[in-house]
Amino acid sequence: MELDRRSVLRGGLVAGGAALASAASPALAAPSLLRSRPVLTHGVQAGDVTAGEAVIWARADRPARMVVEVARRPDFRGAVRVPGPYLTPDTDLTGKAFLRGLPAGTELHYRVRLDDSAPVAGRLRTAPRDRRDLSFVWSGDLAGQGWGIDPARGGYRIFRAMRAVDPDFFLCSGDLVYSDGPLSATVALPDGSTWRNVVTEEKSHIAQTLADYRGQFRYNLQDEAFRAFNADVPMLYQWDDHEVANNWYPGEILDRPGFTEKRADVLAQRARRAMFEYTPIAVRAQRGGRIYRKISYGPLLDVFLLDMRTHKSPNTAGTEPGLTEGLLGAEQTAWLKRELAASRATWKVIANDLPLGLVVPDGANQEAAAQGDPGLPLGREREIADVLRHIKRRRVRNTVWLTADVHYTAAHYYDPDKAAFQDFDPFWEFVSGPLNAGTFGPNTLDATFGPQLKFQKVAPYANASPAAGHQFFGQVEIDGRTEELTVNLRDINGTVLYSQDLFPRR
Numbered sequence: 001m002e003l004d005r006r007s008v009l010r011g012g013l014v015a016g017g018a019a020l021a022s023a024a025s026p027a028l029a030a031p032s033l034l035r036s037r038p039v040l041t042h043g044v045q046a047g048d049v050t051a052g053e054a055v056i057w058a059r060a061d062r063p064a065r066m067v068v069e070v071a072r073r074p075d076f077r078g079a080v081r082v083p084g085p086y087l088t089p090d091t092d093l094t095g096k097a098f099l100r101g102l103p104a105g106t107e108l109h110y111r112v113r114l115d116d117s118a119p120v121a122g123r124l125r126t127a128p129r130d131r132r133d134l135s136f137v138w139s140g141d142l143a144g145q146g147w148g149i150d151p152a153r154g155g156y157r158i159f160r161a162m163r164a165v166d167p168d169f170f171l172c173s174g175d176l177v178y179s180d181g182p183l184s185a186t187v188a189l190p191d192g193s194t195w196r197n198v199v200t201e202e203k204s205h206i207a208q209t210l211a212d213y214r215g216q217f218r219y220n221l222q223d224e225a226f227r228a229f230n231a232d233v234p235m236l237y238q239w240d241d242h243e244v245a246n247n248w249y250p251g252e253i254l255d256r257p258g259f260t261e262k263r264a265d266v267l268a269q270r271a272r273r274a275m276f277e278y279t280p281i282a283v284r285a286q287r288g289g290r291i292y293r294k295i296s297y298g299p300l301l302d303v304f305l306l307d308m309r310t311h312k313s314p315n316t317a318g319t320e321p322g323l324t325e326g327l328l329g330a331e332q333t334a335w336l337k338r339e340l341a342a343s344r345a346t347w348k349v350i351a352n353d354l355p356l357g358l359v360v361p362d363g364a365n366q367e368a369a370a371q372g373d374p375g376l377p378l379g380r381e382r383e384i385a386d387v388l389r390h391i392k393r394r395r396v397r398n399t400v401w402l403t404a405d406v407h408y409t410a411a412h413y414y415d416p417d418k419a420a421f422q423d424f425d426p427f428w429e430f431v432s433g434p435l436n437a438g439t440f441g442p443n444t445l446d447a448t449f450g451p452q453l454k455f456q457k458v459a460p461y462a463n464a465s466p467a468a469g470h471q472f473f474g475q476v477e478i479d480g481r482t483e484e485l486t487v488n489l490r491d492i493n494g495t496v497l498y499s500q501d502l503f504p505r506r
Contacts, residue, residue, distance in 0.1 A: 038064035043227035047280025051104035139473035140173035140404030144437030161494035173404035174240025177216035179207035217278035318371030318379035326380030357451035370446030388424035404433035408441030409472035410456035419450025432474035438463035
């Protein structure tokens with residue numbers, strides 16, 4: 001069956017945050033005036049895929065028009081051709097096509113052309129409207145602690161393992177780039193061998209300009225395994241700290257070596273724009289779009305992507321007795337409560353870019369919610385307690401929290417019977433990462449919400465390189481018939497280290 005061209009075109013297509021340029025613009029010269037055809041420079045990506053919509057991303061080597069073809073067949077028979085945006089220097093030659101009216105529960109093939117250039121193909125599966133098997137993967141932290149792309153070691157090879165499990169989508173839990181993590185050409189390893197990084201100009205120093213931040217994303221997209229993964233697996237993206245700077249918060253004045261621009265808010269504005277330009281997120285930077293959002297993936301799954309950075313309070317000891325808006329802010333908290341209560345999906349996956357019960361130090365201060373005081377909620381814990389209380393009182397069933405951030409993998413069961421604060425229903429939080437960064441851990445668990453350690457896998461020493469093999473991702477599978485949800489914590493080779501089956505409560 002061919003695609004319905006009218007339904008695919010419904011709603012039109014727009015550029016990623018920039019107005020469409022005029023076809024008569026001198027910057028968009030006719031192809032006949034160019035000495036060669038334009039080229040797609042960094043592969044293709046899809047993102048924020050729902051039952052009927054998707055975002056398609058691409059980047060050109062020069063100003064050109066982006067055209068997307070969509071088909072049910074890999075040979076593109078019966079494809080719908082959709083004119084996309086002009087890609088201009090204003091967005092660093094990146095662009096997004098917003099497809100609407102797609103058929104639900106369908107594997108679709110797409111390819112992107114620039115004017116009359118050779119196409120680059122990808123595929124995606126739209127969310128179903130019926131109960132059927134679902135699968136997705138999650139992780140975070142790419143190119144951190146000095147570990148970039150080493151081609152001789154397979155580059156970002158964890159993406160091959162994630163691609164092999166054939167997920168419906170990838171939930172990126174943040175730190176997709178390390179803007180504050182310069183790379184050196186070589187790093188000596190404990191076994192006497194040498195890690196050899198690909199190094200670009202932007203990755204040779206701390207990012208501070210818009211061009212620097214754009215270069216962070218381009219760097220990762222040089223990796224062959226990452227590009228192949230992006231072409232096959234749509235992304236749901238949320239940010240954390242390293243898109244800007246380690247442990248930053250709004251209003252911070254950075255007193256750190258290497259920063260000549262010390263206002264975190266100025267840096268965050270530049271990083272945010274680059275992030276929106278280089279990821280297939282259905283957000284436009286120039287419209288002030290929010291990062292937190294809900295993606296519905298059929299009757300079995302709603303994914304709630306949080307933004308625990310934009311509204312974050314300053315990092316302190318974390319023991320303030322009256323703090324009520326430390327991570328999410330009032331508007332996002334109200335949105336989360338409202339959307340959780342309204343959700344009719346069997347499973348509500350909450351993607352928290354900072355863990356709930358793990359103590360994450362920032363020097364003598366605290367970065368996340370937990371602060372090591374096992375008593376009643378203080379500081380940012382009060383905001384988390386408010387959300388957990390709401391979930392219980394509104395009888396929101398089957399919440400699962402997924403995070404990365406701490407550079408190891410773990411499973412935590414939150415038990416109110418073992419907690420200082422007990423006004424919540426029990427739930428699970430799973431941690432998995434990094435993708436390609438230094439491995440650390442374990443962090444201390446704070447007893448306020450009663451987390452029980454069920455599993456953890458950490459590095460044998462701090463900042464273990466990807467060559468040591470301690471890189472992790474998580475996989476979620478939902479059985480369409482029984483609605484059982486299974487979480488698998490996997491290593492860099494895709495080997496299952498731990499598995500937990502969860503059964504829905506009614």
